Amino acid sequence: MQQHDNAFLAPLFLGLNGENGPLLERLLVDFLRDHVYWRRNFHPTDPPAVTVPDRITPEFSEAVARLEQELNVLSANLKKSIPVFSPRYVGHMCSDLLLPGLLAQLVTTLYNPNNVHKDAAPVTQQLELEAGTQLARMLGMATDTGTHPCAWGHLTSGGTVANYEALYHLRAARSFALALAGAGRPVARSLDVDGTPLEELPPWALYNLPLAKVLDLHDAWQTLLAGHSPGEAAALHAAVRDASLEQLGTAAFQQRHGLATPVVFAPITAHYSWAKSMQLLGLGERQLRLVPTDAHMRMDAAALAELAAAAAREQQPVLATVGVLGSTEFGTIDPIRALVELRDELQQQGLCMPVHVDAAWGGYLASMFRERDGSACPHDAMRETFRYFPSQAVYDAFTHLASADSVTVDPHKLGYVPYGSGALVVRDRRIIRFVRQRPAYLDDTTARPTASDDADPPLGECILEGSKPGAAAAAVWITHRMLPLDREHFGRLLRNTVQAGEYLYDRLQQTAEALAGRCRVVVPVEPDTNLLCIALNPAGNRSLAATNAFTRRVLSHLRLDAGQPIQTREFIGTHTSILRSRTPDAAAQRLCEALDVDAESFTDTPLDEDRDADHIFLLRHTLMNPWLFHGWDDANYMDRYCDHLQRLIIDALDTRA
Ligand SMILES: *Cc1c(COP(=O)(O)O)cnc(C)c1O
Numbered sequence: 001m002q003q004h005d006n007a008f009l010a011p012l013f014l015g016l017n018g019e020n021g022p023l024l025e026r027l028l029v030d031f032l033r034d035h036v037y038w039r040r041n042f043h044p045t046d047p048p049a050v051t052v053p054d055r056i057t058p059e060f061s062e063a064v065a066r067l068e069q070e071l072n073v074l075s076a077n078l079k080k081s082i083p084v085f086s087p088r089y090v091g092h093m094c095s096d097l098l099l100p101g102l103l104a105q106l107v108t109t110l111y112n113p114n115n116v117h118k119d120a121a122p123v124t125q126q127l128e129l130e131a132g133t134q135l136a137r138m139l140g141m142a143t144d145t146g147t148h149p150c151a152w153g154h155l156t157s158g159g160t161v162a163n164y165e166a167l168y169h170l171r172a173a174r175s176f177a178l179a180l181a182g183a184g185r186p187v188a189r190s191l192d193v194d195g196t197p198l199e200e201l202p203p204w205a206l207y208n209l210p211l212a213k214v215l216d217l218h219d220a221w222q223t224l225l226a227g228h229s230p231g232e233a234a235a236l237h238a239a240v241r242d243a244s245l246e247q248l249g250t251a252a253f254q255q256r257h258g259l260a261t262p263v264v265f266a267p268i269t270a271h272y273s274w275a276k277s278m279q280l281l282g283l284g285e286r287q288l289r290l291v292p293t294d295a296h297m298r299m300d301a302a303a304l305a306e307l308a309a310a311a312a313r314e315q316q317p318v319l320a321t322v323g324v325l326g327s328t329e330f331g332t333i334d335p336i337r338a339l340v341e342l343r344d345e346l347q348q349q350g351l352c353m354p355v356h357v358d359a360a361w362g363g364y365l366a367s368m369f370r371e372r373d374g375s376a377c378p379h380d381a382m383r384e385t386f387r388y389f390p391s392q393a394v395y396d397a398f399t400h401l402a403s404a405d406s407v408t409v410d411p412h413k414l415g416y417v418p419y420g421s422g423a424l425v426v427r428d429r430r431i432i433r434f435v436r437q438r439p440a441y442l443d444d445t446t447a448r449p450t451a452s453d454d455a456d457p458p459l460g461e462c463i464l465e466g467s468k469p470g471a472a473a474a475a476v477w478i479t480h481r482m483l484p485l486d487r488e489h490f491g492r493l494l495r496n497t498v499q500a501g502e503y504l505y506d507r508l509q510q511t512a513e514a515l516a517g518r519c520r521v522v523v524p525v526e527p528d529t530n531l532l533c534i535a536l537n538p539a540g541n542r543s544l545a546a547t548n549a550f551t552r553r554v555l556s557h558l559r560l561d562a563g564q565p566i567q568t569r570e571f572i573g574t575h576t577s578i579l580r581s582r583t584p585d586a587a588a589q590r591l592c593e594a595l596d597v598d599a600e601s602f603t604d605t606p607l608d609e610d611r612d613a614d615h616i617f618l619l620r621h622t623l624m625n626p627w628l629f630h631g632w633d634d635a636n637y638m639d640r641y642c643d644h645l646q647r648l649i650i651d652a653l654d655t656r657a
Contacts, residue, residue, distance in 0.1 A: 004499075004629035004636075008492065012483075013096050013626055016086060024099065031107040083566055087625040087637035091559075091574035093328070093361060093413050095624045100482045101417035101475035113470030115155075116460040124470025125459060127477035128155045134477075135409050136425045137374060138366050138485035140402030149212070152429030155411070155473055157465060158422040159360030160273040162408040163322075165424050165464050166356045167264070167277050169406070170320050172434035173214050174352070175245035177206040178257050180221065182243035187236060191220055203257035204315050208352040211405060215430040246435070250282045254317075262319035263287045265307060267299035267334055268582040269327035271358060283319070295587045297330045297525045298393070299323060301338035308342065312351040320354045323404070325397065326362025329576040329620065331531025333362060336397040340404060354405040360422065362529055363409030368491035368498070369398045377487055385495060387502045394528050402427070414494060414624060417475045432462040493626060497530040500628040504532055504621070504638045511642045519649050522594045524578065524618065533576060533618040534645075537595045538653055544592070544601040548617040551575075553652045554645075555619060570644050574622075577615035580604045591616060619645075 014020050054060060083089055085096040113121035115128050132153025133143045141151035156162045181188045181198040188199035193213055198206065209217070221240075225233040245253040254261055261283055266274050268290045278288045291304045304321065311318050321343070323334035339355045346353050359366070369377050369390075379395045390398065401407060404427065411421040426432065436457070460466065483490040505527060512521040520537040536554060537547045558573040560566055580588060581604050592599040595616070604614050628637050635643070 004496070006627065006630055009496075009626050012098055012100070012493070014085065014099060014102075016627060016630075020099065024103070027103055028106060031103070032110070035107070035110040080562070080566065082560065082572070085625075087627045087630065088570065088641075089572045089625065090621045090623060090641065091572050093622050093624065095416065095622075096626065097418055098416040098479055098483070101415075101479040104478040105418050105471045105475040108471035108474035109469070111470075115468045115470045115473055116466050118459070121470040121473075124473045128459075128470070128473035129153075129456070131155060131411075131473060131476040131480060132423060132425060134480045134485055135363070135423050138370055139363070139404075139407055139409075139425060140366070140370070140374075140376065140399070141425065141427055142402075149215075149428035149430075151425060151427050152432065153423055153425035154459065154463065155468075155476060156422040156424055156463070157420040157468065158412065159271070159358070159408050159410040160276070160422070161464055162360070162410075162422040162424040163271070163273045163356075163358060164277045164280060166406045166408060166426075167281055167320060168435060168464060169426065169431050170354055170356070171250075171262075171281065172244075172246065173211065173431050174207060174262075174317075174319060174354075175253060176214055176434055177201075177209050177217055178203060178253070179240050179244040180217065181206055182256065183236070183239040184243075187221075187224075187240060190224055191217060193217065203259055205350065207257070207259060207317055208347075208350055210347050210352060211354055211431070212428070215428055218430060218433055259317055260315070261287055262317040263289050263311065264319050264322060265289050265291050265304060265353075266322035266358075267291050267293055267324055267327070269293055269297055269299075269324055269329060269332065270322060271324070271328050271360065274322060274358075290582075292582075292584055293332075293587075295584075295590060296393075296528070297327060297332040298528070299334040299339075300584075301335045301342065304339070305342055308346055308351065308353055311353075312346060312349055318351065318353045320356050320405075323355060323357050323397075325357050325359035325401070325407075326365065326529055326531070328361060329531075330525045330533060331361065331527060331529040331622075332525065333394045333397045333528040335393060336404065337400040340400055355403075357401060357404040357407045359401070360408050360410040361413055363407065363423075364411075364414035364485070364490065365494055365498070365529060366398055366401060367485040367489070368487050368494055369395075370486045370491065372484070372486045372488055374486075382487075386498060387506070389498050389502065389529075391528070406431075411476045411479070414497075415476065415479060416493075416624075416626075417479055418472070421472045421476050423476075432457060436461050494530075496626060496629065497624050500623040500625075500638060501527050501530040501532050503629070503636075504623065504642070507638055507642050508534065511646050514646060515649060518653060520594075520596055521649070524591055524594060524616065530623045532621045532623065534621070535591075535595055535616055535618050536649065537597060538656065539596075542596070542598045542601065543613070544595075544597050544616065545612040547595060547597055548612045548615070550652060550656065551617045551619065553655075554648050555617075557648050557651075558619070571641050574620050576618050576620040578618065579615045581614065 014024060084094045113124040115121045115125050118125050136143050136151035136153045143151050156165060180191055189197050191198050193209060225236060241247055266288060274288055275285050278285045289307060291307060292300045294300045321339055323336050323339045325333055336357055343353050343355050371377050376399050382390060406424060406426045409423045411417045411423060412419045505523060508521060508523060515521055518539050522535045523532060524535045525533055536551045538550055541547060555575050558571055560569060560572060580602055588602055589599050592602050601613055631637050
């Protein structure tokens with residue numbers, strides 16, 4: 001067994017058996033008391049609301065008894081929860097929590113700050129923005145206000161909302177030049193792009209201005225307003241607002257400018273939040289154009305280039321291209337480098353296609369690529385710590401994140417903090433101005449737009465959500481303090497998970513050999529990160545429908561059964577599928593060969609009615625638990641898992657026979 005140094009993890013988690021329970025208890029009690037003293041010291045002579053006589057009434061005792069009773073019921077029911085803390089849980093994207101974040105979240109909740117507004121969160125809103133800056137730095141973006149562009153980030157309730165928000169900002173920014181042009185001559189004549197007044201530019205050109213030019217245009221617009229009297233400025237502002245997409249709605253706005261509804265490109269592996277975003281923004285799910293993947297389940301950059309070239313030819317507006325950094329089902333990494341290079345190339349041809357990276361899952365893995373001083377870790381140095389990771393493609397993707405226009409990262413996934421914490425990071429902080437409801441300088445004639453406006457904006461006006469927990473911000477912030485987002489700290493934790501993926505990948509070869517002649521055990525998608533899927537096929541079987549039925553039978557022993565205690569499961573996993581309708585022919589052929597099934601049996605139009613052959617059913621493993629390398633003298637949890645899986649397969653083969 002590979003020896004692993006787990007000692008650095010010891011103070012960071014509660015422990016498999018709650019070994020750090022006393023530590024958690026001590027700190028929790030300490031800071032609970034601290035909170036109580038804080039209350040007491042606010043106005044100590046205020047009369048107590050809960051008096052001692054109150055506390056000895058029968059009603060009081062009865063209420064306390066009921067509370068305890070209800071908590072008992074709740075706590076008992078919670079025992080049916082998924083044991084995500086255990087390395088025996090290798091299913092979905094959840095695991096144990098880092099203690100610092102957990103403590104910060106619990107302690108901060110006592111103060112209940114609301115991060116929607118600085119007045120309601122004088123401490124934690126700042127922590128949210130600092131956490132955003134820390135994430136931007138991890139991605140390699142410049143965060144020094146003296147640099148340009150300067151990145152900005154903030155927290156959301158999760159990746160879904162961060163994804164919506166990215167499109168929300170892009171939509172507002174992309175339509176801004178058209179709104180200025182549509183606001184009437186005083187505006188359209190006074191503002192220009194490289195010397196050409198807006199009124200002389202056709203709608204297609206205005207829609208396709210490079211993002212940086214749109215942001216510069218906003219600066220010019222603010223300067224223009226500042227040159228007018230408050231009354232005139234308000235009138236100009238109203239004219240632009242009335243011509244904006246936000247006021248008119250997408251349909252009316254696009255029609256007014258003779259432009260088709262914008263499309264968004266995303267890989268077929270994109271998370272379903274993208275379909276929801278398209279519905280929500282009124283663009284329609286049909287405008288989400290799914291780009292095929294290659295055999296590695298990464299977006300096919302050549303296919304994207306063709307689609308984008310067609311869009312440029314047909315004057316089809318493209319709102320954005322989404323690259324996925326760690327697909328939800330396979331953990332695969334899209335070619336971010338190719339995406340940003342294509343974006344730059346297309347801009348030369350007059351098509352603006354901003355790149356958003358959905359790194360809800362893989363975002364924190366970027367910490368492994370970052371040195372303490374902020375520079376990128378050389379590829380060779382990284383290769384020394386892994387067997388396979390990172391491939392050239394994966395390395396290129398991570399080292400080009402800084403060129404993306406915006407990125408979604410989920411602290412509540414590989415950041416190991418409690419739900420709900422997602423984050424949106426933008427490369428140029430000016431992009432959040434466009435959705436602002438009403439700039440302060442219009443209400444306050446002494447206020448002038450300044451750079452600090454962008455650094456410290458009225459959060460509630462620039463984001464999708466309203467009230468939001470400051471406790472979540474405290475959790476993310478303290479986590480980044482304890483484990484800075486570089487390869488020696490946070491990256492060290494995540495290195496463990498990628499190594500676990502590599503270990504399991506190699507170890508499965510032994511399982512495959514042990515079962516040779518009886519059952520195929522295949523890893524159908526080369527793991528890019530710490531997610532690994534397994535496909536099975538009993539020897540002699542050539543039909544995919546039968547293969548899938550077999551794998552389902554094996555999985556039934558790896559999933560929790562509501563009727564049985566969780567202790568009856570040795571390991572807990574989950575599943576996913578590769579859909580025929582989303583698999584290129586060559587890849588489908590290759591998968592069938594690897595599984596030794598007839599390629600014709602993998603079909604969208606199954607001959608048998610059960611429709612069990614339009615997909616390949618897979619066991620899916622998320623290897624994020626920090627203790628996967630922990631174990632017994634002769635075996636760690638992954639060895640044990642492989643042995644268990646082997647037994648389940650043999651049992652399933654026997655019952656089949
Ligand atoms: C998890 C995930 C999301 C959604 O994030 P939530 O935090 O669950 O809202 C989006 N995209 C990808 C790639 C994800 O893995």
